[in-house]
Amino acid sequence: MRLPSFKFSLILASVLAMTFLAGGSLFLFNLGDESHPRLIPDQVMTVFVDPKPLREFVLTDQNSHAFDLERLKGKWSFLFFGYTHCPDICPSTLANLSKLREQLTKGVNGSKNVQFFFISVDPRRDTAAILKEYTGYFDPSIIGVTGTELELRNLTGQLGALFELESAPDKESYQVYHTSALFLINPQGQYVASLMPPFDISTINRRFIVLKKVNAMSSPP
């Protein structure tokens, strides 16, 4: 059990100040209770004050290259778990991811080090070629990824993301139930925030800028 250091308090104070400046509301949760994970919950983004380092995992991307922890290092990564036979949540989330990428990267001050991944939890139907066509349609810079169920569970388990195949194997068009959140990994390969729909792009953009500053303070290059 760690005691909040002076540095930590300084960062926290900065987060509060910057969030206030960004026009958002922010609440501290369980701050006095060290036995609980400290969260800064928000309607838009839930930020973990102690980001969770991810362990090794290996999946395969749409170009048949390995997608592992190394791929997440050095960049901010937004991950979304879904499947291509999903008519409602996935197309609207991918359309939103594309808008988010535009917002985050536009202009001279735009982020250069962000990446977006659509991870299919339906490897039976979603081959690399299908994923490439699907993500390419929404935004060619979103990369499709999948793997075996075991490989997928290794990553989803670390993030608390859930998925489950509809138990109707005879049906030609089975559903896949999945978490509809976005997961944000920082350039140190740590799970730092989750985002819940409906995704408010401009607020996410403001929060993200704050988060980047906080991260730069807590993990100097």
Add this chain to the structure above:
Amino acid sequence: MKLSLSIILGLILSFSSAQMRASDSIINASHAWVQEGPPSAEVLAGYMDLQNQSSQAQTLLGARSTDFKSVMLHQTVNKGGMAHMNHTPRIEIKPGSTLQLTSGGYHLMLMSPKKALRQGDQVEVLLEFQGGLVLPVKLKVSKERP
């Protein structure tokens, strides 16, 4: 014989057009659209606003379309932290209220389009209500809600 046939035909036609007009004045459909998907997409979602303009509750029972292999009324719900799509057998619209078919909520699940649909295309769906009311709705294929 010819005369009676044309009378019957005329009656049928006037009845069906009257029913069409009636369904229009009972339920008003607006912002009807289909989210464009990748060319190979096998399932798409249809969204719209349905305003019940009558003084009685109207119950949506289902939908059909010749532009798709099948159409189902669905609702996206959050169960145990996961998005599920539930088949919805009926949705009641109270008098004067509007039912929104929208992303993350109720929507039409449009299975296997007969042809690849691109932005600007239009499809027609027939909405079936309790009491035999059928409302034809034209949906625009689009990337965004119109």
